[in-house]
Amino acid sequence: MSDIEIAQAAKMQPIIQLAEEKFGIPAEHLDPYGHYKAKLSLEYFDDLSHQHGEEGKLILVTAISPTPAGEGKTTTTVGLGDALNRLGKKTMICLREPSLGPCFGMKGGAAGGGYSQVVPMEDINLHFTGDFHAIGVAHNLLAAMIDNHINHGNALDIDPRRIKWKRVVDMNDRALREITVGQGGPANGYLREDGFDIVVASEVMAILCLATNRADLKERLGRIIIGYKTDRVTPVYASDLKAHGAMAALLKDAIKPNIVQTLENNLAIVHGGPFANIAHGCNSVTATKTALKLADYAVTEAGFGADLGAEKFLSIKCRSAKLKPSAVVLVATVRALKYHGGIEKDHLNQENLAALEKGFVNLERHIHNVTVNYGLPAVVCINHFTYDSDDETDLLIKKCEALGVKCVVSKHWAEGGAGAEELAEAVLNIVDNREPGFEYVYDINTPIWDKIETIATKLYGASGISANAKVKAEIERLQEHYGDLPICMAKTQMSFSTEPSAKGAPSGHTVEITDIKLENGAGFIVAIAGNMMTMPGLPKVPTAEKIDIDDLGVITGLF
Structure with a gap:
């Protein structure tokens, strides 16, 4: 069977x-x-x-x-x-x-x-x-409120080029990774580049999983940084848009x-x-x-x-x-x-x-x-x-x-x-017979760069990490105010390295950090290693082709 x-x-x-x-x-x-x-x-x-x-x-x-x-x-x-x-x-x-x-x-x-x-x-x-649906709607409500705010005069002085909040959908869809929104003239909003992540990569998902009550949930949602003002340094929070209350309401159940x-x-x-x-x-x-x-x-x-x-x-x-x-x-x-x-x-x-x-x-x-x-x-x-x-x-x-x-x-x-x-x-x-001696692999007050390097060298067997000048500058900027946050590595699951085909236990490789982003509401910093994507694609023959339902409502092919 x-x-x-x-x-x-x-x-x-x-x-x-x-x-x-x-x-x-x-x-x-x-x-x-x-x-x-x-x-x-x-x-x-x-x-x-x-x-x-x-x-x-x-x-x-x-x-x-x-x-x-x-x-x-x-x-x-x-x-x-x-x-x-x-x-x-x-x-x-x-x-x-x-x-x-x-x-x-x-x-x-x-x-x-x-x-x-x-x-x-x-x-x-x-x-x-319906949890994932609620998370996706709460996430996309915030996205809609960002573009709506800009369309109605942009009192918060949000820089459309520095919006960090994408939209999400709970499906692998590579065609949505990079999109343009606001096409069709002024009535449809401000023209800008955007994209989609999958719901499970949403900061709202992370917040829901780490929150312990509704007050904690709402406070974390309010801390989400959606982007920056035109001065390039001042963050804009979900609470500035007054979005966090409605988002929390959508996540009530x-x-x-x-x-x-x-x-x-x-x-x-x-x-x-x-x-x-x-x-x-x-x-x-x-x-x-x-x-x-x-x-x-x-x-x-x-x-x-x-x-x-x-x-x-x-x-x-x-x-x-x-x-x-x-x-x-x-x-x-x-x-x-x-x-x-x-x-x-x-x-x-x-x-x-x-x-x-x-x-x-x-x-x-x-x-x-x-x-x-x-x-x-x-x-x-x-x-x-x-x-x-x-x-x-x-x-x-x-x-x-x-x-x-x-x-x-x-x-x-x-x-x-x-x-x-x-x-x-x-x-x-x-x-029942041993007291575990649990210890963290890095001290929380270690600098961001060093925390990432510790994970790569101690756990992945790497010789070190690398990043281009733009990523290094962003790490330095985050270090000033968010240096005490833990690291959430985004890396291929198939290997200790960033190369999925590297089997066994590769050693001596360099882990390239290609992007860094702050998830302030969740309370961690995401370090993206290699060409890891936050919106997967479907395979050549997706499982969806095998899934079916008969006239009696019996589902087949799900697994």
């Missing part, structure tokens, strides 16, 4: 009933979206936040550098959460919401896979509770965490969805903190490889929300490591110990980053595929153990939580 067929055969329980039975959440604090989805009230979250007592332990799931062979972070997060619940441990998982761009592009659905999924799978992947269930009827919070290659790649702070208050163990994921999602989870989200993970699960597959070892996708099902050993360097560097640079205990999860040979998995286990790291073969895709019990026990052995 395909993932979607497994999901459609699931026996879901009414979410209001499940939430009350599993975690005692009162029905009046849940806004149902049909029978199997609900939003949790912020009043309930606020009550939880003010409760004293010990919080649950936080487990972060991350992975090796992604490959076309797939790794399975979401699937592992779900499988591990189900396994912990099977072992009698009160556990809740926290995931990001899928973006329509990848769902209709190359990746397909993003609600887990096999027998480790969150459901209703089609709803979660397609429109869910989107800020509430979404609650769904796994195939095994365990609760999951799915909320927020910034990409980890162009944004900070973590679900919302409200989701994670809710899980930590309600459960003894909270299992969450961070996007793409540990050099991106985990780095930002630790450097940005943990700093902002004062979180401290108890353990990290590094997901790898035999197939993906053979790909890093130079084997083409069509030949990954054939045993190849030499390629596996060669590709292991990718996993090794991620292990080093997590355990040495961040001081966190790690477990390696080999997400099992049918074609994996015993000799291949034995090799990985031995090489991980030589590095002092526990490595477990997990079969949660095929067996659900039962297939991940050994993984769950390995994780419990760490989080």
Whole structure:
């Protein structure tokens, strides 16, 4: 059976009933979206936040550098959460919401896979509770108000050539990267160059995921810098346009965490969805903190490889929300490591110990980053595929153990939580018996240039960073007033370098910083490395061509 067929055969329980039975959440604090989805009230979250007592332990799931062979972070997060619940441990998982761009592009659905999924799978992947729509509309309201203000006399003296706020849409559409607005004469506004980003790259998305209440949300929205005045130095804020109140109103429901269930009827919070290659790649702070208050163990994921999602989870989200993970699960597959070892996708099902050993360097560097640079205990999860040979998995286990790291073969895709019990026990052995020595990879007061260079050299294996004179000047300008903000790297997810085809663990390369931008409301600085784009394009054969719906409303081809 395909993932979607497994999901459609699931026996879901009414979410209001499940939430009350599993975690005692009162029905009046849940806004149902049909029978199997609900939003949790912020009043309930606020009550939880003010409760004293010990919080649950936080487990972060991350992975090796992604490959076309797939790794399975979401699937592992779900499988591990189900396994912990099977072992009698009160556990809740926290995931990001899928973006329509990848769902209709190359990746397909993003609600887990096999027998480790969150459901209703089609709803979660397609429109869910409308959060991304609300974020996109709030973002584009601000864009509209900028051009409207200029059209009606520009009392704020906004320089149209220095507007930093693009528009957004939740779809991969390369044709919208660079556009011109205001064509058609004075009645249609001021003619200027503009462009679109994908919704998951929006600063509004980042703000929603980092805000802890509506007041915090509105204050952060007001801090957004949309551009500069004609003096070239004075910033113009969303609050100057009086846009932040209306934007917050549009996000009234989107800020509430979404609650769904796994195939095994365990609760999951799915909320927020910034990409980890162009944004900070973590679900919302409200989701994670809710899980930590309600459960003894909270299992969450961070996007793409540990050099991106985990780095930002630790450097940005943990700093902002004062979180401290108890353990990290590094997901790898035999197939993906053979790909890093130079084997083409069509030949990954054939045993190849030499390629596996060669590709292991990718996993090794991620292990080093997590355990040495961040001081966190790690477990390696080999997400099992049918074609994996015993000799291949034995090799990985031995090489991980030589590095002092526990490595477990997990079969949660095929067996659900039962297939991940050994993984769950390995994780419990760490989080219940060790105190992690978590440390940041850079001091927050380090200069911006040095913070970027630290990430590149310590985590990416680079020899240094470079930038042209314009980018260097912008970094110097930002340093004066925003030098104490963390860095959000925008870099290809496919490699430690800025070259997507550089497999394994490239070293000695130079990371070129091609652009730098301030996201003042979110509270970080985005450093764009290489030719990374904030609006992806669809592949030659998009998944959209395979997706269909029949006369009974049954969806096929989503994954």
